[in-house]
Amino acid sequence: MNEDLVARLKANPRYRELVRKRSRLGWSLTAIMLVIYYGYVLMIAFDKELLATKMGSGVMTWGMPIGLFVIVFTVAITGLYVRHANGTYDKLTEQIKREVA
Secondary structure (H helix, E strand, O other), rough: OHHHHHHHHHOHHHHHHHHHHHHHHHHHHHHHHHHHHHHHHHHHHOOHHHHHOOOOOOEOHHHHHHHHHHHHHHHHHHHHHHHHHHHHHHHHHHHHHHHOO
């Protein structure tokens, strides 16, 4: 890649905005996911009784829906990022391409 092009790209205020927004959202979603995932793992380690408690009179325990929630939450948070990236970041990227080229 041309060094002049790279310099113009890095100097573009929209590029810095894109990097800032993408980083902020990425780190925020990462922190949320780590809290959910490690919270579940810590619950397994320190509160097995809660996870082993049966729901109602059936055989299902609380651990099953909570574990399912962790999996579904992972898919949902990924979908949220993709939707946001397609809506916001793609527009900014196109604007940057036009301005820098």
